[in-house]
Amino acid sequence: MATLHTRASARLMMAPSVIVLFAWMIVPLAMTLYFSFQRYNLLSPDEHGWTGLLNYTYFLTDPAFGDALTNTLLLVGGVLAITVVGGLCLALMLDQPFWGRGIVRLLVIAPFFVMPTVSALVWKNMLMNPVYGVFAWIARTLGVEPIDWLADVPLLSIILIVAWQWLPFATLILLTALQSLDTEQQEAAEMDGAGVVGRFIHLVLPHLARPITVVILIETIFLLGVFAEILVTTGGGPGTATTNIVYLVYSQALLQFDVGGASAGGIVAVVLANIVAVFLIRLIGKNLDR
Amino acid sequence: MGSIHLAKVTKSFGELTVIPSLDLVVEDGEFVVFVGPSGCGKSTLLRLIAGLEDVSSGQILIDGADVTRNAPAQRGLAMVFQSYALYPHMSVYKNIAFPLRMAGIDRTVIDAKVRGAAKALNLTDYLDRRPGQLSGGQRQRVAIGRAIVREPEAFLFDEPLSNLDAALRVAMRLEISELHHQLKTTMIYVTHDQVEAMTMADKIVVLNRGRIEQVGSPLDLYRKPRNRFVAGFIGSPKMNLIDGAEAARHGAAAIGVRPEHLALSLDGGVWKGTVRVSEHLGSDTFLHVDVEGVGVLTVRAGGEFPVHYGDHVWLTPAPDKLHRFNEHGEAL
Numbered sequence: 001m002a003t004l005h006t007r008a009s010a011r012l013m014m015a016p017s018v019i020v021l022f023a024w025m026i027v028p029l030a031m032t033l034y035f036s037f038q039r040y041n042l043l044s045p046d047e048h049g050w051t052g053l054l055n056y057t058y059f060l061t062d063p064a065f066g067d068a069l070t071n072t073l074l075l076v077g078g079v080l081a082i083t084v085v086g087g088l089c090l091a092l093m094l095d096q097p098f099w100g101r102g103i104v105r106l107l108v109i110a111p112f113f114v115m116p117t118v119s120a121l122v123w124k125n126m127l128m129n130p131v132y133g134v135f136a137w138i139a140r141t142l143g144v145e146p147i148d149w150l151a152d153v154p155l156l157s158i159i160l161i162v163a164w165q166w167l168p169f170a171t172l173i174l175l176t177a178l179q180s181l182d183t184e185q186q187e188a189a190e191m192d193g194a195g196v197v198g199r200f201i202h203l204v205l206p207h208l209a210r211p212i213t214v215v216i217l218i219e220t221i222f223l224l225g226v227f228a229e230i231l232v233t234t235g236g237g238p239g240t241a242t243t244n245i246v247y248l249v250y251s252q253a254l255l256q257f258d259v260g261g262a263s264a265g266g267i268v269a270v271v272l273a274n275i276v277a278v279f280l281i282r283l284i285g286k287n288l289d290r
Numbered sequence: 291m292g293s294i295h296l297a298k299v300t301k302s303f304g305e306l307t308v309i310p311s312l313d314l315v316v317e318d319g320e321f322v323v324f325v326g327p328s329g330c331g332k333s334t335l336l337r338l339i340a341g342l343e344d345v346s347s348g349q350i351l352i353d354g355a356d357v358t359r360n361a362p363a364q365r366g367l368a369m370v371f372q373s374y375a376l377y378p379h380m381s382v383y384k385n386i387a388f389p390l391r392m393a394g395i396d397r398t399v400i401d402a403k404v405r406g407a408a409k410a411l412n413l414t415d416y417l418d419r420r421p422g423q424l425s426g427g428q429r430q431r432v433a434i435g436r437a438i439v440r441e442p443e444a445f446l447f448d449e450p451l452s453n454l455d456a457a458l459r460v461a462m463r464l465e466i467s468e469l470h471h472q473l474k475t476t477m478i479y480v481t482h483d484q485v486e487a488m489t490m491a492d493k494i495v496v497l498n499r500g501r502i503e504q505v506g507s508p509l510d511l512y513r514k515p516r517n518r519f520v521a522g523f524i525g526s527p528k529m530n531l532i533d534g535a536e537a538a539r540h541g542a543a544a545i546g547v548r549p550e551h552l553a554l555s556l557d558g559g560v561w562k563g564t565v566r567v568s569e570h571l572g573s574d575t576f577l578h579v580d581v582e583g584v585g586v587l588t589v590r591a592g593g594e595f596p597v598h599y600g601d602h603v604w605l606t607p608a609p610d611k612l613h614r615f616n617e618h619g620e621a622l
C-alpha cells in the first residue's frame with residue numbers, strides 16, 4: 001500500500017484540505033498576534049502603531065487578571081470534580097437494571113441538548129432567583145433564609161450551572177465504558193471474594209481510567225472557554241468574582257474597545273490553554289497509551 | 291473435604307427451563323467432566339454450583355453443608371473461566387495474589403504462595419507482565435494459578451482450553467491432569483470436546499437439554515452407553531447407528547457399532563460397500579463406506595489401508611461389540 005508513489009499522490013490529494021485547515025487556523029492566530037503588538041483602540045482609531053509588549057504588560061498586570069486566572073482554574077476544576085464524580089455515580093446507577101431505565105437515561109442526557117444561554121437563563125430566573133426561584137421556595141418551605149445565589153456565591157453558582165450542562169456528557173461516556181466491562185471478570189472477582197467495594201476499586205475504576213481521562217481532557221478544552229453562562233447571568237461580577245480569562249478578553253475588547261489589549265489577552269489565553277494541556281497530558285495522558 | 295451434592299436442582303430463566311430437576315453426587319477428590327452438546331446447560335450447571343446463578347429450586351451441599359443461599363466467595367470454590375477473566379490492568383503477580391489480598395492474608399504469606407504457584411506453573415519469568423502481554427497458554431496458567439493459591443474445596447473449569455490451538459490444548463490437558471494428581475482436589479470440568487472428557491475424567495456426566503443422560507467412568511460409557519444419545523456422543527469418530535431392516539435382523543429398533551469394531555476385508559464379510567472419502571492419517575485410516583441398505587458407515591483401520599474412492603470392501607461388525615437400542619433409544 002505504502003509505495004513511494006501512492007504516498008506522494010496521497011499527499012497531493014490531502015493537500016487542499018490541509019492547506020485550507022491550516023490557513024483557517026493560522027490567519028486568525030497571526031492577526032491576533034499582530035494586533036497584540038499594536039496600539040489599537042477603537043475609541044481613538046487614529047493613534048496606532050507598534051507598542052512592543054505594552055499590551056501584554058497592561059493585561060498581565062491588570063488586577064483583574066489574577067482574579068480571572070484563579071476563577072478560570074476554579075471553574076474548570078470545580079466543574080470537572082462535580083461532573084466526574086457525579087457522572088460516575090449516575091453511570092453506575094444507570095447501568096443497573098431497574099424499571100423505567102430507558103426514560104431515566106433519556107432525562108439524564110437531556111441537559112446536554114439545551115443551549116448554554118438558555119440553560120443559564122433558566123437557572124438564573126427559575127431556580128436561583130432569591131424571590132421566586134425554586135431554591136428560594138424550598139429554603140422558605142424549610143424555614144431557612146433563601147440564598148441570593150448569583151450575588152452571594154456567584155462563582156459557585158456558575159460552576160453548578162456549567163456542571164449541570166456537562167454532567168450528561170461525563171455520564172454518557174462512563175456509562176458506555178461500564179457496559180464494556182467484562183462480566184466474567186466481575187464474576188471472577190466475586191468468586192475471589194471481592195465485595196461490591198472491592199470490585200469497584202480493583203476492577204471498575206481501573207477499567208474507567210481511560211474514559212475518565214478522555215472526559216477530563218475534552219471537558220477542560222471546553223471549560224477553559226466558558227463564556228455564555230457568565231454573560232447572561234452575572235456579567236462577570238459582582239466585581240470580578242466570576243470573570244474568567246475569556247470574559248476578561250471580551251470586556252477588554254468590547255467594553256473598553258481596546259483591540260490591542262484584547263488580542264494580547266487572547267494570546268495569553270492560548271498560551272494558558274496550552275500550559276494546562278501539557279500539564280494534563282503529563283499528569284493523566286499515560287492512561288491513554290496502554 | 292470437597293464433596294459436592296446436588297439435590298433436585300432446577301434452573302429456569304423466566305419461561306425457559308434450562309435444567310429440570312437434577313441430582314448429582316461428586317465425591318471428594320474426583321475429576322468429574324460435564325459433556326454435552328452446545329446449549330445443553332453445562333455452563334449453567336457449573337455456575338449454579340459456583341453460586342454465580344441462583345437455583346430456581348433444590349439444594350446444593352458442599353461437604354454436607356447446605357450452601358444454596360451462600361455467596362460465591364463463601365463456598366470455597368475456585369473457577370477458571372473460558373475467557374480466563376484475568377484482570378487486565380494488574381500484573382500476573384497481582385492477578386494471582388488477588389484472592390489472597392481480598393481474604394486479607396499477610397503480605398509475606400501471599401508472596402510465598404504466589405511464588406510457589408508461579409513456580410509450579412512455569413510463570414516465574416512472567417510475574418511482572420500484564421495479561422495482555424502473555425500467550426493464550428500462559429494466560430490459562432495464570433488463571434489456574436489464581437485458582438490454586440486459594441486452596442479451594444473444589445475447582446470449576448468452564449471449557450478452559452477451547453481458546454487454545456490443538457497442540458497447546460493437549461499440553462494443557464496433561465498439565466491439568468497432572469495438577470489434579472498432585473493436589474487431589476475435587477475438579478469439575480466442562481467441555482464439549484469428548485477427547486478431553488475421555489482422557490481426563492474419573493467420571494463423566496453426559497448432559498442433554500439439562501438432563502443427565504448417563505454418569506460413569508469413561509470406559510463404562512464407552513462400553514455400555516445407556517442410550518443412543520450417549521452412544522453417539524462418546525467415542526471418536528462417532529458410533530455408526532443403523533436402523534431399519536438391518537437393525538430388525540438383530541431384534542432392535544436400531545443398532546450401533548463403533549468404527550473401530552468393524553473389521554475390514556477385501557475378500558469377504560457381512561456387508562459389502564463402496565469406499566467414499568478415505569482419510570489416511572498414517573497411524574489410522576478412516577474410511578467412509580457406503581453400504582447398500584445400511585447407509586454410510588465410518589470404519590477405522592489401524593495403520594495404513596490402501597483403498598481409494600470407489601473401491602469395494604467388506605465390513606464385518608464384531609458381534610460382542612454390537613449395541614442394540616429399542617424404539618425409545620434405550621439400550622437393550
Ligand SMILES: Nc1ncnc2c1ncn2[C@@H]1O[C@H](COP(=O)(O)OP(=O)(O)OP(=O)(O)O)[C@@H](O)[C@H]1O
Pocket residue numbers: 303306308326327328329330331332333334335482
Ligand atoms: N442468563 C440467561 N438468560 C436466559 N437464558 C440463558 C441464560 N444463560 C443461559 N441461558 C440458556 O440456557 C441454555 C444453556 O446454556 P449454557 O450456557 O449452560 O449452555 P452450555 O451447555 O454451556 O453451552 P456451550 O457448550 O455452548 O457453552 C441455553 O439455551 C441458553 O440460551
Ligand SMILES: [Mg+2]
Pocket residue numbers: 332333334449
Ligand atoms: Mg458454556
